Amino acid sequence: MILLLYVYILMVTVEQLIEQISPSIGKTKVLSLCKVLKENQFDLADLINLTFHPDMGIGFRAAWVLENLFLSAPQYYLEDIPYLLSKVKNIVNPACKRHYAKIILNLTDKNAASAIKKLLQKLDMEPIVEQCFDWAIDPEVKIAVKVFALESLYNLCNRYTWVKDELANQIQFLMRNGSPGIQSKGGKLLKLLANKL
Numbered sequence: 119m120i121l122l123l124y125v126y127i128l129m130v131t132v133e134q135l136i137e138q139i140s141p142s143i144g145k146t147k148v149l150s151l152c153k154v155l156k157e158n159q160f161d162l163a164d165l166i167n168l169t170f171h172p173d174m175g176i177g178f179r180a181a182w183v184l185e186n187l188f189l190s191a192p193q194y195y196l197e198d199i200p201y202l203l204s205k206v207k208n209i210v211n212p213a214c215k216r217h218y219a220k221i222i223l224n225l226t227d228k229n230a231a232s233a234i235k236k237l238l239q240k241l242d243m244e245p246i247v248e249q250c251f252d253w254a255i256d257p258e259v260k261i262a263v264k265v266f267a268l269e270s271l272y273n274l275c276n277r278y279t280w281v282k283d284e285l286a287n288q289i290q291f292l293m294r295n296g297s298p299g300i301q302s303k304g305g306k307l308l309k310l311l312a313n314k315l
Contacts, residue, residue, distance in 0.1 A: 130158040132168065139168075139179040148179075152187040162188070162198040166205055169214050178213035185217040189224055193231045200241060206249050215259060219266035222246060226273035239277075247274055247281060254288055261299045264292070272307050275314060286311050 168180035250267035253259045275282045293304040
């Protein structure tokens with residue numbers, strides 16, 4: 119155990135991180151890696167880039183670490199948010215979409231830190247809106263990604279007024295033959311949308 123911890127503490131390069139996430143890992147290791155990466159001030163852009171690794175398994179595990187590291191203290195990574203958001207449109211690994219969608223949901227949440235809200239106001243979020251709609255309508259995208267995307271779109275309704283009607287239409291379409299998860303979340307979002315001014 120001490121030797122394993124020693125290996126984690128020394129791990130600070132991209133190559134060493136790849137070595138750690140090449141085999142299958144569990145939640146405990148993800149959290150340990152997050153702790154080490156934060157302590158070593160690992161460049162978040164390097165971790166974001168790893169989510170696009172040609173080995174889909176490495177890309178997925180890098181995205182899993184990214185989600186946990188970023189969401190543990192998003193305001194700590196404020197300067198990295200524009201880069202992170204700029205990469206969303208390039209995601210092709212289906213397993214990475216869930217982690218990025220969850221990050222977007224948290225960034226756009228009404229309870230996000232005020233520094234994050236201020237930053238997002240300065241950024242063009244329309245590419246994120248478009249990507250969320252793309253994920254919502256893509257039949258190949260997993261349900262969790264669709265749900266996170268729909269909630270993110272709801273969070274962006276006040277900023278982009280055109281989103282409200284389009285989102286309501288999309289939810290109704292998805293609910294026609296949707297899974298129980300889509301039915302449940304869709305019904306809640308439609309109620310919330312109906313109450314929005």
